Amino acid sequence: MARLEIGQIIAVIKEKLPEAVVEEILDGVDPFVVVKAEQWGETAQLCRDDSRLGFDLLSCISGVDYPEREEGPEIEVIYHLDSTVNHHGITIKVKLPRSDPRVASVEEIWRTADWHERETYDLVGVIFEGHHNLVRILCAEDWVGHPLRKDYEPPDSFHGIKNVIY
Amino acid sequence: MNLFVFTNFFAQTGKDLKNLGDYAEAASTKWGLAEPGVYYEGGLFFAGLIKWLLSTTEVSSALPFAGTVNGLMTSLAADGSIFPELGGLLITIGVVFGFVNVFAIGAVWSERKVSAHMQCRLGPMEVGPHGLLQTVADGLKLLTKEDIIPRLADKPLFAIAPAVVFAGVLMRFVPLPFGDKLIASDLDLGLFFIAAVGAVEVLGVIMAGWASNNKWSLFATIRTATQMVSYEIPIGIAFVTVILCSGSFSLMEIVNQQGGSLLSADDGYTYQGWVWHWNLFRNPFMPILGIVYFIASLAECKRAPFDLPEAESELVSGFHTEYSGMRFALFFLAEYAAMYLVAAVAVVIFLGGWWSGIYPLDALGTGPDATIYTKTLGLLVKVGVFLSKAFALVFVQMWIRWTLPRIRLDQMMYVCWKVLLPISLLCFVGSCLWELVSGGASVFGFGIVVE
């Protein structure tokens, strides 16, 4: 297989799932596409299985909290996909409402998503539907809140240990 | 000091029970150690020592604690002030215990130094010259540490397990010579005793691991049980082969044979003892068997690469994970004592014991024209030769430990059952046939015929 440019990759996705891509921003430092949250599961499956794309490596899942968006408070989940065969990559974003951020889990497609999704749930509070074990991974089990939300306030003390000292 | 006060006390009470003077006189005549009625004033100990050194008669093993020390005590008892058997017992225990402790302290220090120099380091430097007193400091520190018995542990078992392990090792020193005439007790079944009492140590380790109520300890326990029980077998076969060739279980006897006619010409050894009379060169199978024994003995005393029971990276600290303070120190002592023990047994059964393998050197202090000085010198040489052989093997053990990685449990079992055991059995059969065909000749063709 050959290396594809970003435009060609988007074309392949659009060819199979015409509804999925809602927004594509190609002029930034890093081009990215925004995929409809409801269709993310199918898109992910396509990205891995289509031999022209061949995104077999999920590099990273990041969650970013945007409480002050014009469109309303949002949480973005960013997937950085990579292909070890074709040596190309793509950035896919899924935008979720901040009040109820739910998106399909892709841990069956890329096994590495298991821990990454747990981490995103832990720190940003995105709920990945279909994940087999969506519990906190980095913070303590009984930690309260999602620290990377912009309005997060750390607890004054945790289990009797003073946490804020000034 | 206390020892002698203690002995004297018993001697005083003993006087009332029995006419000790008569007994002592009879004994000294029997041993030919002291002229009857001679009273040693002052310097009692040294007088006895000189008297005993001058004696040429071989000490037999008629009494339970016969042998050198007891012979010495008997000569001391000539004045009727020391009850010989008890004194011999106490001194024997003292000597063995003292040796074990001093050796362990020295060995721990040298292990740390050896490892340090192998690893481009210096090792202990601050306590005493070149850190010589480092282990003493460690030992005293461990003595004064808090002794923790975990709440959920099986308390009685937990408490006595280190003592059982240590006793298991210490008991095996009983039939082990340190040099010519220097033996706690020359048991007739010496090698058998060593092999049998080895099981006590396993028992202690199992007790320790089980009683700790710690899963890591339990793992170590199971590993120890499998390992030590399995490796008893190649060791046992090595013992059997040596016994078969020598015709004796007694360690003294086995060593004496390897030295030839030196001290016991009247016992039927008609040849001069040289290096090739050592058991190692007795037949072509013996060197292989020696290596098998050495490997198995590494496993027996839990040294690398068989240090699975205390594998630090896997089982935290193995069976003594929960032990602190002095109880842990006892395990430590036992480990180093066992290191010396297996090395010394290897020296006895394969490497000619205290014989240097050079006839003139071995002959020092024997014969009709021997003086007190040559006799003393000869004794010292023999002790030196024996200890240096054993220490050389201990050094090899250390060397291996700091070089090789650890093997896995299944590989350890594989090595034992599928490599060492068949090889040792082959060597056993081979040695049998060799003895049968050659009539006891060594591999170099020199006759070793024991009548």
Added chain:
Amino acid sequence: MNEIENRNPDPLTKNVIFMSAIDDVINATRANSVWPLTFGLACCAIEMMATGAAKYDLDRFGSGPFRGTPRQSDLMIVAGTVTHKMAPRVKRLYDQMPEPKYVIAMGGCVIRGGPYVKHGYHVVKGVDLLIPVDVYIPGCPPRPEALLEGLFKVQKLMKREKILDRTRRTTKPEVYQPV
């Protein structure tokens, strides 16, 4: 003599000269055989390993044997950041060590949270909120020489111990009980 007796009201330590001689011997052995617990948490652990390794060689001072189990160690070098998730374990390991025990807080994170003091919501701001600390070594991470210096400080502390005087330990605050 009166003066000395006044300083030692404890009847057990009345025999001052004898006891101090014993103290000296025992303290000397303790100070020269400080076995640290293998307790590396983060970056400082690498420097702790480097201190034990060839160039700096902690073994020269008798502190070579890093013990894997707290039961056999005298010194806990808390090397690295302590987090809230780890805190109960640190406390438990400290409790498992036999007396007399000492703690070195190695590195900025252990002293007061280091660079994570402001935004590190999950970082314990100083291990002395959990366990009593004897010697603090600043640095991020401290150099091996600094750790050696910390060890000497601990040795100095050990040499001041009185074997029958248990007040030093009991007056140490029970700072934290895991909930």
Added chain:
Amino acid sequence: MLLNMGPQHPSTHGVFRVVVRTDGELVLESESHIGYLHRCFEKCAEGNNYLQVVPYTDRMDYLCAMMNNWGYAAAVEDLAGIEVPERAEYIRVIVAELNRVASHLLAFGTYGLDIGAITPFLYAFRDRERILKIFEKLCGQRLNYSYVRVGGVTFDMTDEILADIEAFCDYFDPKILDEYDNLLSYNGIFISRTSNVGVIPAELAVSYGVTGPSLRGSGVQRDLRRDAPYGIYDRLEFDVPVGSGEMGQLGDCWDRYMVRMREMRQSIRLVRQAVKDIPEGPFCDKKAYRAVKPKAGEVYKRVEGARGEVGFYVVSDGTNIPYRVKARAPSFCNISILDKLTSLSNVMLADLVAIIGSLDIVLGEVDR
């Protein structure tokens, strides 16, 4: 039997906890728990300005801090459109490759320790000290250098240090060949302990996001230095060693270990080339050195660290404080495969230690 290994355990390379269900010595399944060193890197990054974040990146993967610095700096440079002087690029390659050697040395040493050989550890540290000495001369720190910064590097590389580096290469290159291979790599016990243990098939490795030497040990030809060149790597010659399965199945612990050993040699080769070609000129962008204020936007930048792909996803909202910095830590993905490996085949407890060691994790990076 349920057995809890860690967080304080000699062989877990820090505060990593595995709960294993065992049947005797056999490990039936395992469950990894991380987060005992969660130091909130991402929260800290949101509270400091772009230049102040650099020291936090050191403390993620403290064994190859240079690469983490570089990853972050490159991300911010892309975002703010800062040109890095050519000399700085060369210096970056030199320090990063030296740091890779230092990191692999430590991996070699601690792996020996895990397997039960203690002496290799000391040997590795002896040689590692030489690299640290060079770094100390260069930037005054032994571990967390913060040397590679946005717009260049902190200090210039003097000729004296270059000479030191060359001397180190001359000393070290033949050394790996002879001493280390004799000591550990081809030791019979070592091979029997590591070959055919913890075999990661290539597909599984990719699916689990395993990168770096652990992925190359499974025979996958993937190295960002060659596949997606950054810095000046496209001007330098080097090979990408991959596992060959010469001692057992492809992708076993021995392969992963050996890839690291061979990579050290390639790193030395790269250092030699960079030292030879290093141009004169400025070593940093003085303006970027004082303040960075990129336009709103986002970037994901990856570099090849000693453990795999170090990625930084940086979002800017136009101020001098990053809106969000997400770090993609290679160890985080690499160690997530552990549970799968124990369920794939029945490993023994000693093998579990060998597998963890061969994945070469740094907990500071796993938990961040």
